[in-house]
Amino acid sequence: MLRRLVAVTAMLAGLYALPAQALEFRSVKETGVALYEAPALSAKKLFVVSRYYPVEVLSSQKEWSRVRDATGGIAWIPHAALSSQRWLLVTADQAVVRDSPAADGKPVFSVARDGVLQWQEAPKDGWVRIKHRDGSTGFARISDLWGL
Incomplete structure (x- = not known):
């Protein structure tokens, strides 16, 4: 029991020692890119953004990125539509x-x-x-x- 408690305590201490994760911002590569409600082209389109529009990448899965815009809105965008160039x-x-x-x-x-x-x-x-x-x-x- 004591050994398990020591192991759990060490694991938690290690988590607290991790550095804060930096925010990841990307910009939209081209004009007229849709942001979707879910990670699929068949999902509802929420809005369309223009070239250079910056978004914060919250997570990625396969060919999609879950992003937040300046208003706090969260949507999905095809990962290929994002550029690493920062705007x-x-x-x-x-x-x-x-x-x-x-x-x-x-x-x-x-x-x-x-x-x-x-x-x-x-x-x-x-x-x-x-x-x-x-x-x-x-x-x-x-x-x-x-x-x-």
């Missing part, structure tokens, strides 16, 4: 992109809500380096974006 969704009314990662940095351009920006580098001190589809680059506040 971020603007969730603020407007994201001001600056030339440096600071509130007093010079504004370079801005992007309205639901626009997308390509992720360039890991966030640091509340800012992330991004790139617009037109090639412009700069830094945006992470609080204005979803998909990190």
